[in-house]
Amino acid sequence: SIAAYFMEEVAPGALQKKPLRLNDLPFTIKDLEESGCFAYKVDMSGDWEKAVEKYSEDVGMKNRDVVKINPVTMPNFDEKLAIFFEEHLHTDPEVRFIMEGSGYFDIRDVQDRWVRIPVAKGDLLFLPAGIYHRFTTDEKDSIVAMRFFKDAPRWEAHNRSKQETEEMVERKEYVKGIK
Numbered sequence: 715s716i717a718a719y720f721m722e723e724v725a726p727g728a729l730q731k732k733p734l735r736l737n738d739l740p741f742t743i744k745d746l747e748e749s750g751c752f753a754y755k756v757d758m759s760g761d762w763e764k765a766v767e768k769y770s771e772d773v774g775m776k777n778r779d780v781v782k783i784n785p786v787t788m789p790n791f792d793e794k795l796a797i798f799f800e801e802h803l804h805t806d807p808e809v810r811f812i813m814e815g816s817g818y819f820d821i822r823d824v825q826d827r828w829v830r831i832p833v834a835k836g837d838l839l840f841l842p843a844g845i846y847h848r849f850t851t852d853e854k855d856s857i858v859a860m861r862f863f864k865d866a867p868r869w870e871a872h873n874r875s876k877q878e879t880e881e882m883v884e885r886k887e888y889v890k891g892i893k
């Protein structure tokens with residue numbers, strides 16, 4: 715289910731959980747890779763843990779935890795979701811393996827257009843350090859994801875700003891890398 719598309723921009727709130735497909739223009743795996751992102755479908759009928767573990771070692775992020783995002787078990791769900799949906803970047807890659815449920819990762823492409831990446835069970839997603847992105851659940855409001863990190867988690871979100879995030883080393887490296 716990794717079939718990304720250009721998305722319509724809406725105000726944060728209930729609408730963010732709708733598919734919001736803007737047009738029929740394709741946004742392919744190759745386009746994703748040009749943005750420095752990788753998306754894989756892992757065969758869940760096989761030894762998926764081994765495949766996921768190998769991938770995480772290959773990208774140097776062998777530590778992990780599991781996050782369950784839903785309104786029933788997650789305290790302050792709406793506030794957390796609002797934070798996930800703020801446009802931001804990180805100083806480490808964001809690597810996620812979807813174990814259950816579904817949702818949307820939105821990234822800015824090389825032309826700064828929003829691209830929506832639907833994810834569901836079995837999807838492995840790599841977003842590079844420095845890329846602007848955000849996350850939301852879909853209307854089912856439920857996802858379980860494995861999150862990967864290096865020796866220590868660096869999950870601080872740096873919300874997009876005109877100057878500060880543009881001047882971060884990781885942002886500059888990212889922009890240089892996609893040119």
Ligand code: KMT
Pocket residue numbers: 781783798808810817848849857858859861
């Ligand atoms: C993040 O960093 O946005 C999250 O951990 C939530 C998304 S994981 C499905």
Ligand code: NI
Pocket residue numbers: 802803804808847848871
């Ligand atoms: Ni993030």
